[in-house]
Each structure stands twice: as C-alpha cells, then as structure tokens.
Amino acid sequence: MMNTSDQNKSFAQKLWNAKGSIALALSVVLLSACNNNLEREAAVPETNVTAEEVADNTTQLIGKTVTVRSEPIKKIAPTTFTISDKQFFGSEPILVVNASGKLFALPGDSDTPVQVTGPVRKLVVADIEREYNLDLDPELYVEYENKPAIIAQAIALAPKPGEITTNPKQYYGKTLAVTGEVEDIRSASSFTLDEDKLLGGQDLLVIRAGTPKGTVNEGEKVAVTGVLRPFVVAELERDYDLTWDLTLQRKLEAEYSNKPVLVATEVYPSAIPQ
Template sequence: MLDQDYISPLWTKRTGACLGAIALSVTTLLLPGCTTDNEEIQEGKTNVTTEDVAENTESVIGQEITVRSLVGEAVGKSGFVMNTEEDKPILVINATGTVFTLPAEEDMPVQATGQVAQFVLADVEKEYGLDLEDELYVDYEEQPAIIAQSLALAPTTEELAAAPTGYFDKVIAVEGDVRKLEATNNALALFEEGWVDDIGVLVVGVEADLKGGSIAAVQEGENITVTGTARQADAKLLKEANLGWDDAKIEEFLSRYTQRPVIVADGIYPSAVDPAPGE
C-alpha cells in the first residue's frame, strides 16, 4: 500500500472544463523577464496569437516568443510552417544547429522559441550560417518568420502519459496544471484539464532556478509549460533526482507509477493557456 502522506493527497486532480489542444494550436507568449520568489511565474506574460505574428508583425518584430502550434508542410531541410486559424501560415526556420524531425501525427503540436523577423533569405543565411534552398522560399520573402533557437515536440500531459514510448530521451515541451508534492524535494506533478487521473506526470530536476523563471515562483494550480527530456521511471533516476525519498518510498511509488514517463526539466515557463475558472 502506498504511503498516503506523500502520494494520494498530492496526486489527485479534480476535473474541469477541457481547454483542449485547439487552444494550444493558435497561441503564443512573449517570454517574461525574471520573477521574484513571491510572484507567480505567469506574472507579466503577454499572450498573442499566431494571427498577431502574421498580421501585426510590427508589434512583435524583434521579440523572442514561444509558439505552440500544429505544423503544416516542411520547407526544405531547415524550414516548416505553423498553421493559423486564418490560413496564414507562419514560416519557422530551424536555427538550433540540430536536425528536428516534424511529428508524423497531424494533431501533434510543436513548440518553437525564437525571434520574430521579416524573412530575408540572404540575411538569415548569413547571420545563422544556413544554406537554404532559395527557390523554396520565394513566397516567404519579406514575410514574418520565427528564427527558432529551440524546437520541441509538445504533447499534452495526457498524451504523454498514455503513449510515452515515442518521447523517451527526446526534448519535449508539456503544458499542464501544477500540483506541488508534500514531503518531496525538487519535483512537482502535472495534470491537464478534463483528464480524469489521480497520478499525473512527475517532473523532476526543479531544485534550482530554471530557464524561464524560478521554481519558487510557481503556484499551486498554475498553468505552466515544462521543457526537458522524457525519461523512463526507475529507481536510479528517482535517487539521482534528490526527492528526499528513501528506498521504500521509491519502491512504493514505482509500483503505482507504471508505464509513465518522468520529465527531467530544464525550463519552466508560463503557459499561454490560462487555468479554468476556480483553479
């Protein structure tokens, strides 16, 4: 039987109205400045939509933004488009220095972080050391584009919990509502609105200030996005995470936390989707 003092009261998620993946597909956020320990991490965020990037480029030009969206077609080896509700796709250029494989699933969002710019092929090639296929980018010249310095698959919390195999050892960005864990160090749990579940997804590696803001600023029930790597849950990983659990607690936890990944976090950001009323 699990130790009720450290598991059950903390890993229970009441259900609410489903915000849905559609909200993710059209929303972006401007990355915030540093927060103080008594601020919520979402303080100071500015939500915009991909339509704003396409139609009101001047308001975000030169800004570093994070976009979570469904993707359309690839453009050569280093580009792809993100969909918008108004059918005005946004060009994304992969300037991360590593190959990024677009998801095979049409309903799988991708998260991109980078600067918004008016696309000029020659300038982008020179500044970022890229060799783009000129003929494929003719229609994108002088159009808004995101020059991505970070790209990640962006499954929902429920999708990650249900089918983690395709994400193990890959960089991911997962949105969810925070549940803090008592008698546990350096960790939190993520849940999702409308997901009937009493365990959630465990996030470890939050013992220090991470990219995007201080973990001390994260509030119970806050809607956040966690970036990091999906790992298989095992005793070695949990011991290395310095959770403050002894061997018995780790064994009890693993007996319940089956076929689910653990996210080893490297960043925590305010989500572009606000929690449901009452959260």
C-alpha cells in the first residue's frame, strides 16, 4: 500500500505525463497550422491585400508593392487618377500614377472598380518624373504632394463575373482582374466563377492555358487575371496552348459557344472580401 508521499509522487508523474502529451499534441497542431499558413502564403502573391490591410499598415507599406481594387473617382491627367475607399488610407482620395507604359482608359461606369498594382510612395512629383520618365504638371498635384500614392506598374478593369456575362462586348480583348467564387470545376484547366445573383447574369467560364499552377476548390474565392474572349474553339486553340481533351472541348463548345470566356494568366486565392 502506497504512503501519502508515494501517492503524491505518482499523481505528479501522471500529471507531468499528461501535460507532456498535451504539449506534444499542441505542438503538432501548431506545426501543422504553421505549415498550412506557409503553404497558403506561398500560394498567395505578397501584393494581394485588401484595402483595409493597406489602410492599417500605410507606414509599413511605403516603398512596397501592393495590389488594391477600388473605384476610380476622378481623372487628373492622362496618366493619373484618384481612387477612394472608406477602408483605404481612411477616406482621403489616393492618387494613382500610371507608370506601366500602357494607356489605360478609365471605365465609363463609375461603379466598375479597377485593380492597381505598384509600389506605395509619398508623392514627390520631381522624383516620380525622374524615376519613371513621366511628364507631370506640378500644379495639378499640389494637394497630393507628400501624401501616399500608388505608382502603378499594372492596371486592369475589375468587374464582377455577372457584369461581364451580362454585357461582355465592352470587355472583349481587355485584360481583366476578376474575383469570385469557384462554382463548377470542369477540369484541372477550366472552371466557372459564380455570377452575381442580383444581376441575373450567367456564370463566367475560366480556362487556363498551358499546365495549370496549383488547384482550385469548389466554393473557394479566387482572383483571376486574364483576357476576355468569345468562346470560339478554333481561335482559342490557335492562340493558346490548351490542355483540354476532345470530350471536354465538345461539352464546353456546346454550352459556351460565342459566350464570354476568361483566358487566365494567373489564378490565386483572393484577399478581397466578396
């Protein structure tokens, strides 16, 4: 029969073993979560952030490249315009300087957002002109001087899937940046983005040329950049390295012939809330 001292030692040993098992289990969970986070971070471009994240980390983002989606509110000059979002740098309009080397026409519909990718800078007109070989009229930017600006390396229209399928002609041949929920996975290289039910449009077909990088899951919110084309098999096969088989091609052609298809150059998890 154990005395009190032995019983205490036995209880302490059991407790220690239990704590050790709990600690080991927690370490496994935390390691697994860490690995999952690393995999997710590796899959998501570092620049793919929400406007809220940019707003909360303005100081830290100066000099870093970000991707932001917002509605343009005012054209300043052929290469500059402002965007505004209640969660993006407060409520102050942010100047976007187009340094991509490509002309970008702002959407006629002010409700259509744009996606802007580029470094965040404090605007010093003379420095921006020199570094990016631009000709900016200083008088137009007095109110933006020394305030945060995005020096855009890439700009794209960012309509919703339903807006595209409802009126595709205005988007044909243009590079788009579209976010939406994966609705119907047809193959490793094709899926649909859920349409906006309020608009009554159809789901948007997405096809990926070449060998797709990564996979998508049904219900996952993704961001897709690519060019919108009419679904014409002969033209798509001529212009892109498509990996579909004949059966899939025939099914898609029967369902989507001459309807819009987004030929994706990039697909990645979306940081933009839907």
